[in-house]
Amino acid sequence: MKEKFPEKYYSFSCTKCGYCCCEEGYVFFTEEEIDKASNILNMDRQDFIFSYLEKDEFGEYYHIVKKDSCCSFLIDNLCIIQEDKPSQCSTFPYWDEYMDINGNILKSKFKRKCPGIK
Numbered sequence: 001m002k003e004k005f006p007e008k009y010y011s012f013s014c015t016k017c018g019y020c021c022c023e024e025g026y027v028f029f030t031e032e033e034i035d036k037a038s039n040i041l042n043m044d045r046q047d048f049i050f051s052y053l054e055k056d057e058f059g060e061y062y063h064i065v066k067k068d069s070c071c072s073f074l075i076d077n078l079c080i081i082q083e084d085k086p087s088q089c090s091t092f093p094y095w096d097e098y099m100d101i102n103g104n105i106l107k108s109k110f111k112r113k114c115p116g117i118k
C-alpha cells in the first residue's frame with residue numbers, strides 16, 4: 001500500500017511588507033466594513049462607495065487592485081483603514097482555502113508570495 005506523506009505546515013508572522021496589498025485582485029467589503037472604512041476616512045458612505053468600490057451581480061462591493069498597482073488604501077506602505085480593514089485582509093493568510101480544519105496553513109495549498117510565511 002502506498003504510504004501517505006504527512007502534511008507540512010507553514011508558520012506565519014507578518015513583516016508588514018505590503019506585498020499582498022499590491023497583488024492584482026479584488027478586496028471585498030461588507031456593508032458593515034464600508035461603514036467602518038468610510039468613518040475612518042471621515043467620508044460620506046456614498047462618496048466612499050463612489051470613490052473606491054464596484055458592485056458585482058450578487059450585490060457585493062469590491063475594490064479593484066489593478067495589475068502593477070496597489071490597493072488605494074495603501075499609502076506610504078501602510079493601510080490607512082488598518083484598524084477596520086476588511087476581514088479578507090485581516091484574516092490573510094488564514095483563509096479556508098489554505099488551511100486544514102485545525103487552522104494550520106498547508107504547504108500543499110499556500111502558493112502565494114508572502115515573506116511572513118516560513
Ligand code: SF4
Nearest residue numbers: 014015018020114116
Ligand atoms: S505579504 Fe505577507 S508579510 Fe507581507 S504584508 Fe502581506 S501578509 Fe504581511
Ligand code: SF4
Nearest residue numbers: 021071073074079089
Ligand atoms: S484594504 Fe488595506 S490591508 Fe487590505 S489590501 Fe488594501 S491596503 Fe492592504
